[in-house]
Amino acid sequence: MKAVKNESFELNKIVNNHNQSELILRSLYDDSIMIYESFFVLFLDNSLRVKGFLKVSQGGLTQTSVDVRMIFNAALNCLATGLIISHNHPSGRLEPSQADIRITQKIKEGCEILDINLIDHIIITEFDSYSFLENKIL
Secondary structure, eight states: OOOBOOTTOOTTOBOOSHHHHHHHHHTTOOGGGGTSOEEEEEEEOTTOBEEEEEEEEEOOSSOOOOOHHHHHHHHHHTTOSEEEEEEEOTTOOOSOOHHHHHHHHHHHHHHHHHTOEEEEEEEEOSSOEEETTTTTOO
């Protein structure tokens, strides 16, 4: 599986702060952002340029399944050196759940083994976002 792009997705855009990440990630969610929970990954190079993205999963109202092997397979295939992970909370609640924290830690551990930088995990709601990096969870 390779990281892919959609027609409105801009490759090679430099992402060096939470606001830029949020704008790019928000463009990946469709009208279902307030209905289904989905999980996306942005793949970056050493210069923080976007190489592609992967929609890892789309779940139900309150959860989605994340297979970290899919994330790392795509990251290695596109030679990513950095990842930004994201999921939405249809409820509008910004705070990460314990499951959110656990999956972030699991992905971080895998990144460390593969020498890939987990840059941030961003939770997106209809009108706001939460950065694990800015809130010192990552």
